[in-house]
Amino acid sequence: MRLGYVIIYVADVQATLEFYQRAFGLRTRFLHDSNSYGEMDTGATALAFAAESLIKMNDIVARPNRSGDIPAGAEIGLVSDDVGAAYRKAIAAGASACVAPTVKPWGQTVAYVRDLNGFLVEICSPMGG
Helix, strand or coil: CCCCEEEEEECCHHHHHHHHHHHHCCEEEEECCCCCEEEEECCCCEEEEEECHHHHHCCCCCCCCCCCCCCCCCEEEEECCCHHHHHHHHHHCCCEEEEEEEECCCCCEEEEEECCCCCEEEEECCCCC
C-alpha cells in the first residue's frame, strides 16, 4: 500500500487552489469542471481539495474546516529550504500565523500557519537539514 493523496474538504475548491499557489508556490495539477475537486502538484502524493458537498455524498460525517474554529487534529507538512521566507510569503498571501519559525531540539526549523479554511499547515526544513 502507498499514500496516493490527502484530501481536505473545503468550502471553495477553486479559491483554495489559488490560495495554495499564492501562499506556498504550489501548482494546480487538476481541477474538475464542476469545481468540486482539485489537486496540487506536490510530487508523488497529491494534495487534494474536495467540496464540502462531497462529504455527504460519500456518506461520511465530518466537521467543516473554519478559520474561526480550533483547527482539526491534522496538518499538512510542506518542506522548504528557507522556512522563514516561506512563512512570510504564506502570511503575506493571507495565511494566519500560528507559530513563527522555531528550531526544534533535533535541528529542524518548523513554523505553523492556517490556510484560508483554517486548516493547519506546517512549514518545515528537511529532516536532518
